[in-house]
Amino acid sequence: MAYAQLFSCHFYCQDSWLSSPVLVASEVFRQSRGSSFLSWNSNTKKNHRRIFMNMQADRASKAIHASELKIPHVLTVAGSDSGAGAGIQADLKACAARRVYCSTVITAVTAQNTAGVQGVDVVSEEFVAEQLQSVLSDMHVDVVKTGMLPSPGIVKVLCQSLRKFPVRALVVDPVMVSTSGDMLASPSVLAGFREELLPMADILTPNIKEASVLLGGVPLQSVSDMRSAAKLIRDMGPRNVLVKGGDLPDSLDAIDVFFDGKSFYEMHSSRVNTRNTHGTGCTLASCIAAELAKGSSMLQAVKVAKRFIETALDYSRDIVIGNGVQGPFDHFLALKNISQSSIRQDRFNSNDLLLYAVTDAGMNRKWDRSIADAVKAAIEGGATIVQLREKEAETGDFLDAAKVCLKICRSYGVPLLINDRIDVALACDADGVHVGQSDLPVSVARTLLGPDKIIGVSCKTPEQAQQAWISGADYIGCGGVYPTNTKENNRTIGLDGLKAVCLASKLPVVAIGGISPSNARSVMEIGAPNLKGVAVVSALFDRECVLTETRNLHALVIEAAAALTK
């Protein structure tokens, strides 16, 4: 109540915060006829105030509810894998990757790595029950997914909890044997599975070995065997069965058989040639649970989950984690493009601003060289950061050029930024962008690019410089320090303007506009510690030899920077 009243004043003062004016209006109407109104028995000020406060508190709490975002929620009941490839850890990653909230009830802790399972510590059934009670009594769980259920007692308390707190769907991955061949559930668990859990399941996802164990040891050697198994297993109670054929011998594709009681569906995906398959079973079941939690049909959930696994395995085919035979894969599809040379230690090092080369297509055309040759020559001459500023390029051409230049920059460890075009930066995974005051705002660029990319912003005034810091920019480009022919109608702010911008911000600053070997030293010597370098277009690229010009300017700015630190 104290919480609601605290908010009531706030919401009262700022009705614009309320997410639904219609709801608020109807709520006030309801309140005026409702319980608060009935308790009105005198005209005392005290009563009036109490009723008013109640109304406001109720309005506030209703408004909070109206603006609530309901996040699909999966609860996984499974074992922990210390190597984080499978189990609870895989379930968390799969749900996060599929944008679904995941809570966890841990049934066992395993000491596990890419070589196998070295130890298992089973959690007591009482403590599993306590975890289940904690989560299910408080959080709105849409779907429960089960993995390693190592004792019959744990199966029992799980079924009791599910009867007490029914959920929309139950996904059962009958984990019995790890992919490395280690037993993860005692044979006595099987009885509990058959008697209690399977009849409650909306889908059961055994692999070939597990399907065989469930059927008393019959071998499964073909898709036709998998169909028969799916039918027989469905007779044990689950409403749907997915028999996973990844281990089927002599098959080029990974074929799974889905049976919903009426129809069989053979689901084919290409077999990805990789050692990194540890945790695919847990991940598949979690993805199915996640899609069901979002409201998908069972068939659609299975299809999406299978496609997700195929893509994740493909993205992870070459990553190396651990020395064992079976490695984990990358649920976030983010590691594919990482090569040793592209793992930069710092997200942004302000010393990279020392000699900032900004490209210009017109100048390259005039001197008859490709953008790739221009960038390579600038880097070899000493450019410490490169910006592609291709004002007239078609989007596709810009992207192609960016990809080529990115390869060159990565091979030298020099960051590559894209001028204005966040879409192009995203598409080629450049190191960042440079935006101006009339481009997409820095805060929006940050949301789109994420925390790791470099974002620079142009500032001509101290106010803009202060805002740059607030918005989350990494550096400021400040100019035009001198008149320039490269950018039309550009306002010149001079060395004084540059100094005022530097003093107004904590951010590192790079000076731009009309800078050349003849004036670079004066720029560097303005006496602002956060002025980190010069950005140059024509003095590098509107010249016959980019390499020579960059070398000369580099020597000069290095000397000026060194003199300042003395």
Ligand SMILES: Cc1ncc(COP(=O)(O)OP(=O)(O)O)c(N)n1
């Ligand atoms: C390093 C650096 N500083 C300033 C600019 C200018 O950016 P902007 O104001 O967006 O103008 P355009 O370059 O887009 O014409 C820059 N590009 N780089």
Ligand SMILES: Cc1nc(C(=O)O)sc1CCOP(=O)(O)O
């Ligand atoms: C792209 C750009 N931005 C500027 C600014 O003042 O923000 S001046 C400029 C052009 C700089 O080219 P050059 O080195 O050939 O003068």
Ligand SMILES: [Mg+2]
């Ligand atoms: Mg711009």
